[in-house]
Amino acid sequence: MALISEAALDELKRRNPCDELAGKWVNLRRSGGKMVGPCPICSPNQLSRNAARFEVTADRWVCAVCEDGGDVIRLVERVEGKDFHGAVEWLGGAQEPDPEVTARRAREREDRKAKTDAASADYREKERARLHRIWEHGEPLTGSLAADYLAGRGIEAPPGARLRCHPEMFYFHGETTDETGRRSARMIHKGPAMVAAIVGPDGRFAGIHITYLDAGTAKKAVIIDPDTGEILPAKKVRGSKRGGYIHLGGDLTTAKRLDIGEGIETVLSVRQALARDGRDLSGHLFWSSIDLGNLGGKATETVPHPTLTWRNALGHIRRQRLPGPVPDLDEPSIPVPDRIDEVTLLGDGDSDRELTKNALLRAARRFRRPGRAIRMAWADAGKDFNDMWIEEMAG
Ligand SMILES: [Zn+2]
Structure with a gap:
């Protein structure tokens, strides 16, 4: 296979803006500077209860x-199940542009990249410091509205869980433009929230996970976009969650076992059920992976769903695709301590079984070490572990 020059790839990408292509598969709407909507890879059949968040610009996409x-090119690889060269052909093939044009574009690209790299590294570090201040200003969980929220779901957090309650968290969604044309984040809600600290793959504070709460009911807040009427997720991540986790109990320096699952409520429910059964939990760590995708991390490729198909916006019937079982080991991973010799991966039953199974298989391969046992524990179909725990308590 002939090598394709970077200039020819650039030309191909210029001819095929990412957002235009994605918009042919699924219906997207503008939000701030991006298009958002269902993901053309995983959303057509709503594989996950958690609203899929697909964002795309002319250059990049993320789900x-x-x-x-x-x-x-990666989008076509994932949606159409093609390899790199297949995706390039699918997009109309690579053509070598004029060398002068190539040289000029290469210079422009270098300049842009240098600027955006510097700006985004700077932004990330400032945002991290800002989020750390928010975390520091949180109130202790005990006796707080956040503790009431957990109690309402039949659970409590053990001492050491990295959870706090914040009296007034802002909720940002999209962007606004003021009269001078300056764009800024659009704040659509403020109120109390349970805040969790995210530890990154390097062991440093990496961001926060926020659960917005209703002060009256101590349940999750209902947050509505004032312009569109759309109900928005009551949970949000700020900062970086990639390869990160939320510590929900246990001694990091001595524990031999790790129980890890998708959500805070899921993991705390499993902990509570083990405690009720009289298990000695002194050697256990309990972690939330924040979400299912982050539990398994990035896959090397997508695979066809065994049964599900969908009709795309072009009217074609397609096999649903989803992230496969093989982890991309070059991507950041949740840092399971070497001392851990037993890992239990908690699979909730309220997302598509294949989607969850593949995420757990990726996690199992990522966390594999000589002498370490890795097992999976599954919630009943259609339920997460918190649903099951609430039912069990109701007896
Ligand atoms: Zn997706």
Whole structure:
């Protein structure tokens, strides 16, 4: 196979803006500077209860459920199940542009990249510091509205869980433009929230996970976009969650076992059920992976769903695709301590079974070490572990 020059790839990508192509597969709407909507890879059949968050610009796309993203070639690889060269052909093939044009574009690209790299590294570090201040200003969980929220779901957090309650968290969604044309984040809600600290793959504070709460009911807040009437997720991540986790109990320096699952409520429910059964939990760590995609991390490729098909916006019947079982080991991973000799992966039953199974298989391969046992524990179909725990308590 002939090598394709970077200039020819650039030309191909210019001819095929990512957002235009994605818009042919699924219906997207504008939000701030991006297009958002269902992910053409994982969303057509709503594989996950958690609203898929697919964001795309002319250059890049990202999906929080697929835990994947990239340029237009990668999008075609994922949606159409093609390899790199197949995707290039699918997009009309690579053509060598004029060398002068090539040289000029290469210079422009270098300049742009240098600027955006510097700006985004700077932004990330400032945002991290900002989020750490928010975390520091949180109130202790005990006796707080957040503790009431957990109690309402039949669970409590053990000492050491990295959870706090914040009296007034802002909720940002999209962007606004003021009279001078300056764009800024659009704040549509403020109120109390349970805040969890995210530890990154390097062991440092990486961001926060926020569950917005209703002060009256101590349940999750209902957050509505004032312009569109759309109900927005009551949970949000700020900062970076990739390869990160939320510590929900246990001693990091001595524990030999790790129980890890998708959500805070899921993991705390499993902990509570083990405690009720009289298990000695002194050697256990309990972690939330924040979401299912982050539990398994990025896959090397998508695979066809065994049964599901869908009709895309062009009217074609397609086999549903989803992230496969093989982890991309070059991507960041949740840092399971070497001392851990037993890992239990918790699979909730309220997302598509194949989607969850593949995420757990990726996690199992990522966390595999000589002498370490890895097992999977499954919630009943259609339920997460918190649903099951609430039913069990109701007896
Ligand atoms: Zn997706």
